[in-house]
Amino acid sequence: MYIGEPKTDTAYISAFYYNAQHCEQQQGIGIEKIIGNRSKPGITWLNIDGLHDTALVERIGKTFGISSLTLEDILNTHQRPKLDEYGNYVYVVVKMLHYPKGSDELEIEQVSFLLGNNFLLSFQEAPGDTFDFVRTRLQLDNSALRLNGTDYLLYALLDTIVDNYFIIMERLSSRIEDLEEQLLNNSDEKLLTDIYWLKKEINRIRRSVYPLREVIATLDRNESRLMTPNTKWYIRDVYDHTVQVIESIENFRDITSTMIDLYLSGTSHRMNSIMKILTIMSSIFIPLTFIAGVYGMNFEHMPELKWAYGYFGVLIVMFFIAFGILWYVKRKKWL
Secondary structure, three states, X not given: OOEOOOOOOOOEEEEEEEOOOOEEEEEOOOHHHHHHHHHOOOEEEEEEEOOOOHHHXXXXXXXXXXXXXXXXXXXXXXXXXXXXXXXXXXXXXXXXXXXXXXXXXXXXXXXXXXXXXXXEEEEEOOOOOOOHHHHHHHOOOOOHHHHOOHHHHHHHHHHHHHHHHHHHHHHHHHHHHHHHHHHHHOOOHHHHHHHHHHHHHHHHHHHHHOOHHHHHHHXXXXXXXXXXXXXXXXXXXXHXXXXXXXXXXXXXXXXXXXXXXXXXXXXXXHHHHHHHHHHHHHHHHHHHHHHHHHOOOOOOOOHHHHOOOHHHHHHHHHHHHHHHHHHHHHHOOOO
C-alpha cells in the first residue's frame, strides 16, 4: 500500500546500462523492457519516479529479488533515513530537499536506494531530482563512475543529495540575515510569525537530515561484499559533509531561538517604556485633578471662592506642582 501524497501522474522509469567501454541511456521504458534487459552486461541503474503505481513497484521487486518488507518500506514515504542490510542487497532511505521553481516552500522527498551486485534501483515520489550531474558524468568516457561498481554510483548519488543540502543552508542563512535586519529596524507581529515559520522549517530539515549521519556511518562500517574498501573512503567524505550540514542546522536553530527571545524582549521593553510615560503623566495630573476636584465642590463657605485672584492663584500652584514633579522625574533619570 502506498502511503504518501496522492499522485495522478504516470510513473516514469529511466535506465542506464553501462560499463567501462560504453553507456546506454533509456527513457520512459516499461517493465517488460526492464525484464528483457536483465541479461545486459555491466551495471544497471533504474530510476523510478512515482511510488503510487504499487503494481509496478511490486513487479520491479520480483524482477530483482527484493523482499516484500523492503517494498513496504519503499511505499511508505514517512520513513526516517535508515539503512537495512539483506543477503543480496542493501536498502538505504534518505531525504532529498529542494525548493520548487518559483516557490519559497521547501519540499522534502523520500528517495530509496537498493544496492545490488550489478544493479542500483532508486525510487522517488515524483519527477525532478538533483541527479543530473551524475547522469552527465555517466556519459563521459573514462569517468570514475564508469570505471567503478554500483557502490561508487550509490556514493555519487548520496554525495549529490548531501551537496544540495548546502544550497538549502545558504538560502536559510540569507533568510535569517533578512529577518535579523527587520528585527532591528521594525518589529511587528508579522515578523514574529515569519521567525516561527522559519524555525519550524529548520526543525523539519533537522528531522530529515539528522538521522542521515548514522546511516552514512553505518554504510562506512558495513562489511558487505557490495561495499568495496576504496568506496568507503569516499563515503567518509560524505559523512564529513553531513556533519557540517547538521552543525549549520543546529546553529540556525540557536539563532532563531535567540531572535524570538530578542523580539519578545524588545516588545517588553517598548511596553515598559509606554507604561513609564503613562505613569509619569498620571503622577503629574493626579494632584492637579485633586486640586480641581476640591475647588469643584462649590460649598458656600469656601473662602477662596470669593477671592478675586483665586483662579490665577490655583493655576500658579498647579503649574508649580506639575513642574516640580517633572523636575524630580528628570533628576532621577526616569524619563
